[in-house]
Amino acid sequence: MAAAPAALELRAVSCVFAARGRKVGADGYLVVDQTSLSVAQGEFVSVVGPTGCGKSTLLNIAAGLLSPSSGGVYVYGQALDGVNRQAGYLFQAEALMPWCSALENVMAGLLFRGATRASAREPALHWLRRVGLGGFAGSYPHELSGGMRKRVALAQMLILEPDILLMDEPFSALDVQTRQLMENELLELWSAKKKAVLFITHDLDEAIALSDRVIVLSAGPATRPIGEFAIDLARPRDVIAIRDDPGFAQLHARIWQIMKDEVLKAHSRQMEGA
Ligand SMILES: Nc1ncnc2c1ncn2[C@@H]1O[C@H](COP(=O)(O)OP(=O)(O)O)[C@@H](O)[C@H]1O
Ligand SMILES: [Mg+2]
Numbered sequence: 264m265a266a267a268p269a270a271l272e273l274r275a276v277s278c279v280f281a282a283r284g285r286k287v288g289a290d291g292y293l294v295v296d297q298t299s300l301s302v303a304q305g306e307f308v309s310v311v312g313p314t315g316c317g318k319s320t321l322l323n324i325a326a327g328l329l330s331p332s333s334g335g336v337y338v339y340g341q342a343l344d345g346v347n348r349q350a351g352y353l354f355q356a357e358a359l360m361p362w363c364s365a366l367e368n369v370m371a372g373l374l375f376r377g378a379t380r381a382s383a384r385e386p387a388l389h390w391l392r393r394v395g396l397g398g399f400a401g402s403y404p405h406e407l408s409g410g411m412r413k414r415v416a417l418a419q420m421l422i423l424e425p426d427i428l429l430m431d432e433p434f435s436a437l438d439v440q441t442r443q444l445m446e447n448e449l450l451e452l453w454s455a456k457k458k459a460v461l462f463i464t465h466d467l468d469e470a471i472a473l474s475d476r477v478i479v480l481s482a483g484p485a486t487r488p489i490g491e492f493a494i495d496l497a498r499p500r501d502v503i504a505i506r507d508d509p510g511f512a513q514l515h516a517r518i519w520q521i522m523k524d525e526v527l528k529a530h531s532r533q534m535e536g537a
Pocket of ligand 1: 280281294312313314315316317318319320321483
């Protein structure tokens with residue numbers, strides 16, 4: 264039996280940006296160097312690495328928002344050309360339309376795809392309930408807390424039923440308690456309908472608590488994966504309780520061993536203004 268293709272695969276992807284007043288060669292600034300990684304169907308993979316190493320760049324490449332300078336992206340075995348329509352994307356920054364209610368924000372993707380308002384309304388209400396905002400359909404973003412706005416954004420992504428979820432530090436701006444609640448809710452939604460997830464974070468605890476596999480990137484420039492760890496902790500998980508699991512501490516120590524130097528390198532390069 265042939266193995267099922269990965270939901271998402273990056274093959275030897277490199278990304279060069281035009282130099283922005285940096286110390287670089289004539290060819291520009293190599294941000295991502297020959298990176299290969301894959302996410303199996305239903306798998307939750309996190310990519311961790313120091314700030315500025317190229318995590319968002321990698322995710323933008325996976326989303327088809329940015330073309331790699333070389334290498335390719337494959338979605339269920341098919342070469343990606345243009346925007347990745349099988350993927351939903353959750354950004355770090357707020358991306359709600361402030362002039363639209365929560366309901367309208369969640370309906371927007373369906374309307375954009377040509378659905379009528381009447382047919383988009385029910386599924387949008389359903390997804391608002393799923394993320395715990397059944398009573399806030401008519402509220403505008405400025406009337407909602409940061410955590411609630413993130414929930415709306417989550418519903419906005421999930422209503423389109425993407426096979427692949429691409430998440431770029433989605434909870435990093437939230438306070439710790441809200442963030443842990445959201446992480447647990449994400450795990451619950453994910454376990455109900457296993458999607459392939461590529462989750463970007465600089466937070467190793469978050470990566471271990473959520474994932475099946477954690478990939479560590481080197482400090483930039485020319486970032487690339489330098490370690491990959493299977494997270495064999497039992498599921499279902501509670502992201503708070505799992506931190507007390509002896510397996511968690513062991514994994515954390517093993518991964519931090521290689522991540523620590525990269526964080527220090529990234530920090531000293533930032534101090535040099537490199
Ligand atoms: N469009 C761009 N043009 C030039 N440099 C960029 C561009 N986007 C990102 N960079 C640079 O590429 C590096 C990686 O950025 P990014 O992927 O955002 O890192 P991370 O998400 O890990 O913090 C940074 O040094 C950043 O300044
Ligand atoms: Mg980023």
